[in-house]
Amino acid sequence: MLTPDATIRFQDVEQVFMSSDGTAVQALANVNFSIARHEFVAVIGPSGCGKSTLLRIIAGLVRPTRGSVQIYGLPVTEPREEIGIVFQRPTLLPWLNILDNVTFPMRHKYGRVTAQETERARELLALTRLEEFAAKRPDELSGGMQQRVGIARALLHDPDILLMDEPFSALDALTRDEMSFELLRIWTEKPKTVLFITHSIPEALLLADRILVMSARPGAVREIIDVGLPRPRTLDTLSEKRFNELANHIRSQVFSRPVAA
Amino acid sequence: MNSQTTSAARSSAAPLQPELTKRKLLVLAWLDRLAPVLAALAVIGVWELICRVFALPNYLLPSPSAIVTSAFALDPGIWLTHTWATLRVSLGGYALAIIIAIPLAVLLANSRLMSRTLYPMLVVIQSTPIVGVAPIIVVLMGAGEMPRIFITFLITFFPIVVSTVTGLMSTPEELKELSRSLGASKAREIRNIQLPFAVPYIFSALRISITLAIIGAVVAEFVAAEKGLGFFIAFSTSFLRIPQAFAALIVLVTLSLLLFQVIALVQRWLFPWSLPKESR
Known part of the structure; x- marks a missing residue:
């Protein structure tokens, strides 16, 4: 499981937060796993299982209480260049048009945007099928389109690693399926190491190579599932026998009581 | 068929007489647009009527016509001097409030220590009745424009701080x-x-504060001033020139409304995105 050439590696990671009433809350306990280069890994689990904490630790936004997290063999001590983040809400800047929203990270970090970066932003808008909306404002776009802008923004600096925190959970069911296939298409065109947090079992099965099933209080990895469904995945994947078997298995894992420690 | 369905959709009444309905709707639309003006004219008319019918003396309640007459009886230069004085104090205090309130709000929103220590003090300052403090400030700061600007500042800056903090x-969290x-x-x-992100909040506070700035200036001028519309009202009432005082009041209201509109225009020019979609 712990391959030496892993892109992301968690070793005995433990995370304890102080809650506002002064008690210690264990968010993650004894988390071990690694993700290979260009692998698509989904994380699924009940609310409060520390999925978001997991993502924020990789992003360098939260330091783990114990254990180590490595990216390309180097411990994560601060946010790193090779990471792009897509959030649950698109959180675009309402005062910028779509193109400027995509280039915002560069403008924000360096104070200016080069011609190449603008060119790249246009390519990404084409990749996310938004090129004719470049001059529009965020509130003129639908929720799904806004989230695609969020993806384009995360891809601007061509990160090796894409962290996605329930990116489609705020969308309606139809848009959600459409977005999953869009993401697969983008990922096929521009392979990346993806960590995708979700509440949806079908979404995880449709997208991922492997699925981390987590249990709550404290958050821990309960099982790592090799999806093994053939790619490219299409609507037909949803009706495959293995798809349903895995879905039932994960459901039973998520809903069963945590194993007594 | 198509026109029939549209007129039927626009009015549930009398679908058999579409022409009449259309005219009726047009009249209603005009009434709707003119309603505020008509209501105001009606109030002024009733006011004039009451004053004439009951022959009320001017020092009790001057009629609108008496107010207008007294306004034009005065040298326009005098009006200009007093209006300009009030405008200077209002805008001076307002500008000072903006310059201090926004950086202070940034500090409060980004530092727990600052918000824990400074916020209670700000609430105490805000809870102090400004009319009560005004004479003390005048004694402390002496004559001149500075105490008036400071009083105006005190009354205007708190809404800007609170609203800007809320906006910030x-x-x-994702963008942070x-x-x-x-x-x-x-x-x-x-x-x-x-x-x-705080711009819409800042502007809603700026709109409230510009009208408060006029109030602040008038309060300060009541306490200590030799010019300004507040002073002029106090001066006029002490000689029972009530129509003149009313005229000054109207100038104040007009000034306040104008400045309010200017702030709204500035927001529309500089930050159109910060307005709700339908009012852009």
Whole structure:
């Protein structure tokens, strides 16, 4: 499981937060796993299982209480260049048009945007099928389109690693399926190491190579599932026998009581 | 068929007489647009009527016509002097409030220590009746424009602080994380993300505060001044020139409304995105 050439590696990671009433809350306990280069890994689990904490630790936004997290063999001590983040809400800047929203990270970090970066932003808008909306404002776009802008923004600096925190959970069911296939298409065109947090079992099965099933209080990895469904995945994947078997298995894992420690 | 369905959709009444309905709707639309003006004219008319029918003396309640007459009886230069004095104090205090309130709000929104220590003090200052403090300020700061500007500042700055803090705090947590994940400095986060997010909040406070600035200036002029519309009202009433005082009041209201509109226009020119979609 712990391959030496892993892109992301968690070793005995433990995370304890102080809650506002002064008690210690264990968010993650004894988390071990690694993700290979260009692998698509989904994380699924009940609310409060520390999925978001997991993502924020990789992003360098939260330091783990114990254990180590490595990216390309180097411990994560601060946010790193090779990471792009897509959030649950698109959180675009309402005062910028779509193109400027995509280039915002560069403008924000360096104070200016080069011609190449603008060119790249246009390519990404084409990749996310938004090129004719470049001059529009965020509130003129639908929720799904806004989230695609969020993806384009995360891809601007061509990160090796894409962290996605329930990116489609705020969308309606139809848009959600459409977005999953869009993401697969983008990922096929521009392979990346993806960590995708979700509440949806079908979404995880449709997208991922492997699925981390987590249990709550404290958050821990309960099982790592090799999806093994053939790619490219299409609507037909949803009706495959293995798809349903895995879905039932994960459901039973998520809903069963945590194993007594 | 098509026109029939549209007129039927626009009015549930009398679908057999579409022409009449259309005219009726047009009249209703005009009435709707003119309603505020008509209502105001009606109030002024009733006011004039009451004054004439009951032959009320001017020192009790001057009629609208008496107010207008007294306004034009006075040298326009005098009006200009007093209006200009009030405008200077209002805008001076208002500008001072903006210059101090917005950086203070940035500090409060980004530092727990600052908000824990400074916020209670601000609430105490805000809870102090400004009319009661005004004479003390005049004694402390002496004659001249400074105490008046300071009194105006005191009354205007609190709404700006509170609203700006709320706006800064409304910045989505994800964008702060995005900023941190890019390794951008806190100063950049405040300038590029937090402050723009606070713009709608800042402007709603600026609109409230500009009318408060006029109030502040008038209060200050009541206490100690030799010019300004507040002084002029106090002066006129002490000689029972009530129509003149009313005229000054109307100038004040007009000034207040004008400045309010100017702030709204500035927002529309500089930050159209910060307005609700339908009012852009």
